[in-house]
Amino acid sequence: MKKWLTGILVVVVVIFVGFELMDTFQESKDREPIRTMQATDFSLPTLTGKEMSLSSVQGKVVILNFWASWCEPCNIEMPHLQSFYEKYQTDVEILAINVTSKDSEVAVKKFVDQYDLTFPILLDASGDISTMYGAFSIPMTIILNRNGEIEQEIVGPVEEELLEKYIQPSL
Incomplete structure (x- = not known):
């Protein structure tokens, strides 16, 4: 009898923990803002060789996307970003x-050509900007x-629908 009760208790705990983990993963994708603070300005070279700063797009809603060519989730999201x-x-x-x-810059160029990306591609060679913005996991x-x-x-x-949801209040 004790083994039976222990077994049921273990199953209930596992189910409860599973639902909690499911909620946690869902919230990480679609959560409320962590903070609202002024973004720090920066300047980086673009893939075309020009310098571009965050302040140069002031007045627009801006999406900063941290990525790498070898990152599989980054490959998945790029067509969505381009369409958006x-x-x-x-x-x-x-x-x-x-x-x-x-x-590598060669891999970046190949990636951009593969997805026919038309938005600015900035190169954070030192990793300083990624670190400053807390992009320790990519894509971010x-x-x-x-x-x-x-x-x-x-x-x-990210997918288009999620981006649309988040930018609507700012448009």
């Missing part, structure tokens, strides 16, 4: 920040409102 950009580029700027300290996406304040942080690949 084509729809919203008048009001929203995407700055795709490649973690070049863990990538940070959404800034028109005032340059951090509205949302998303760890993991």
Whole structure:
């Protein structure tokens, strides 16, 4: 009898823990903003060789996307980012920040060509900007409102619908 009760108790605990973990993973994808604070300005070289700063897109909703060419989830999300950009580029700027300290420029160019990306690709060769923004796991996406304040942080690949949900209040 005791073994039977112990078995049932273990099953109940496992089910409870499973549901809690499921909620946790769902919340990490679709959570409320962690903080609203002013984004720190930075300047990085682009894949085309020009220098670009965050302040140069002031007044637009900005999506900072930290990624690398070897990152499989980054490969999954890029077509979604490109499609989103084509729809919203008048009001929203995407700055795709490649973690070049863990990538190569040749691989980045190949990746950009593969997905026919048209938004700015910035190269963070030192990793300083990625570190400054806490992008320790990629892909990571940070959404800034028109005032340059951090509205949302998303760890993991994003889809168009999720981005649309988060930018709507700022448009």
